Amino acid sequence: DAKTTQPNSMESNEEEPVHLPCNHSTISGTDYIHWYRQLPSQGPEYVIHGLTSNVNNRMASLAIAEDRKSSTLILHRATLRDAAVYYCILRDVKRSARQLTFGSGTQLTVLP
Amino acid sequence: AAGVIQSPRHLIKEKRETATLKCYPIPRHDTVYWYQQGPGQDPQFLISFYEKMQSDKGSIPDRFSAQQFSDYHSELNMSSLELGDSALYFCASSSTGEGDEKLFFGSGTQLSVL
Numbered sequence: 428d429a430k431t432t433q434p435n436s437m438e439s440n441e442e443e444p445v446h447l448p449c450n451h452s453t454i455s456g457t458d459y460i461h462w463y464r465q466l467p468s469q470g471p472e473y474v475i476h477g478l479t480s481n482v483n484n485r486m487a488s489l490a491i492a493e494d495r496k497s498s499t500l501i502l503h504r505a506t507l508r509d510a511a512v513y514y515c516i517l518r519d520v521k522r523s524a525r526q527l528t529f530g531s532g533t534q535l536t537v538l539p
Numbered sequence: 540a541a542g543v544i545q546s547p548r549h550l551i552k553e554k555r556e557t558a559t560l561k562c563y564p565i566p567r568h569d570t571v572y573w574y575q576q577g578p579g580q581d582p583q584f585l586i587s588f589y590e591k592m593q594s595d596k597g598s599i600p601d602r603f604s605a606q607q608f609s610d611y612h613s614e615l616n617m618s619s620l621e622l623g624d625s626a627l628y629f630c631a632s633s634s635t636g637e638g639d640e641k642l643f644f645g646s647g648t649q650l651s652v653l
Contacts, residue, residue: 471629531581
């Protein structure tokens with residue numbers, strides 16, 4: 428699977444937007460970009476995913492670079508409940524294996 | 540909405556004992572995944588099942604085995620437990636899609652080996 432690179436940690440102030448970057452320079456044309464987050468003592472939780480176009484849902488937005496070599500997860504108004512580890516994961520639609528391979532995510536701290 | 544259910548929530552075992560973890564996927568989900576997360580580590584994929592057949596295998600020790608039953612629930616059996624097996628074990632489920640399907644995770648079983 429193609430590799431992703433994320434900053435180890437980021438901080439944000441409550442009620443401000445947060446932009447979480449992810450680099451994936453070796454992405455293939457059939458890789459979907461998935462974002463999951465893990466709150467303390469909980470299982471990972473789906474956030475958003477996309478292939479080529481920017482995506483929005485009730486939790487977040489996903490901005491994908493035109494060359495697809497990077498993407499940014501955007502939380503529009505961070506709350507204390509958004510403090511979690513955020514994982515950017517590539518998943519090849521052509522592969523038969525469906526599991527997610529977690530790398531080192533970004534620990535987001537939200538300051539009150 | 541129904542979620543993935545794991546039991547037990549906590550389990551304490553002695554070295555060399557055996558443990559069985561159970562996972563009940565979301566109804567109509569056909570794939571189950573098991574992950575292990577050690578303290579301060581990221582989740583590591585162990586094994587998965589699709590329609591009751593093993594579909595992929597990760598870094599699962601030979602001492603561990605798993606299966607998926609006719610009602611789609613899955614069990615992870617762990618024998619000859621070691622101190623290093625102490626971890627959070629997550630189960631996830633999904634329904635077959637086009638490769639972009641979401642995984643839904645349970646709350647995990649915290650296994651402590653003393």
